[in-house]
Amino acid sequence: GKNVLIVYAHQEPKSLNGSLKRVAVEELSKQGCSVTVSDLYAMQFEPRATRNDIVGFLHNSSEFNYGVEAWEAYKRGSLSKDLIEEQKKVQEADLLIFQFPLYWFSMPAIMKGWMDRVLVQGFAHEFPNCYDSGLLKNKLALFSFTTGGSEEMYAKGGISGDIRYLLWPMQHGIMHFCGVKVLAPHICFAPEYVSEEKRKEMLTAWAQRLKTLWKEEPINCSPDWYFK
């Protein structure tokens, strides 16, 4: 059985995001996967990258450099407990699913904080081990999210531009940088503006996709995929 980590960012269990998360846990468990959920709001996950992430002394206390301090702390095993726990979950996972509502063309701040704080140098990347040779290679990631805007708004030539444009920082800039291969995103457009029946179809479609997920090929995570 594969290991799956779902990093989930919604305040309300009854939301469509909550249901999408539940569907994924059920379907993947049924397949024999071991599924772990990081429910960021329920955990009150800390999004701010601060000195508190380093236990004990600093490498250079006269001028605080978060990236350097987190890297050094990782090497000597003195990152804060919440980060060590998240890194352990990532390490054990074959697949990372990020489940969230799109906030401002990106993930909610609480999830961005997970990226900022968990994926530290030494753990997820370490120059020149980035992109195809990133330290998290052999893992997969999938961004599953809901939008406020409609599919038409996020079409090429639409007012909000091709939805792929906004995937670049998340899929290429974060996941690909760490060596993670990216599966096609799963997008539920404007669930707040469709019928209850249509929302149920969205859940069914997600469950259906998960049934054959392990046969999917990753996207070619290069500018061509995003901007052509």
Place this chain on the structure above:
Amino acid sequence: GKNVLIVYAHQEPKSLNGSLKRVAVEELSKQGCSVTVSDLYAMQFEPRATRNDIVGFLHNSSEFNYGVEAWEAYKRGSLSKDLIEEQKKVQEADLLIFQFPLYWFSMPAIMKGWMDRVLVQGFAHEFPNCYDSGLLKNKLALFSFTTGGSEEMYAKGGISGDIRYLLWPMQHGIMHFCGVKVLAPHICFAPEYVSEEKRKEMLTAWAQRLKTLWKEEPINCSPDWYFK
């Protein structure tokens, strides 16, 4: 004199970001501008969008929808105090400067939380008042940031792709959506890997640009600018 709000996200006053912020305060004040700084880490600004942002009762307490609740709370004046204060600063500003180190092809989570929580519907946008008719029209924004990667990495065809690709969600998806006109970004590439002298030149160049900032024309914030 014009009003300027600098939203600043760095933990260390001695950092280049700290110096860039200081230079902006000095230069703009010298010009007769009234400058306000939101120093997000010093304020311990809350990045998480939660029920705590709404004072008192909820519009729909059986299923929490952050966007709807924040919108309703805005209309009846019951957003949390920190948000009301930030909105007042935005309302008074002619120019918003965002000063930060690039984290994962985007802004640090603490600043993303400022966007998520401050720019609520009713205040910054309200359909169909978005993009060119967004509620914050007649304001300017400028993203000023430092990178870890070099200018070559962020060139078209470079391993990290054209730096403009990652500006799309921030400049178009957030600022343009709210009607704010966007000035060209100010980017200091890889300050950690250059000489002290070169870093001083970066500060001088920023001060120099600010001298004629009010004569600048906004960019044409459409896909052409980003992806051509």
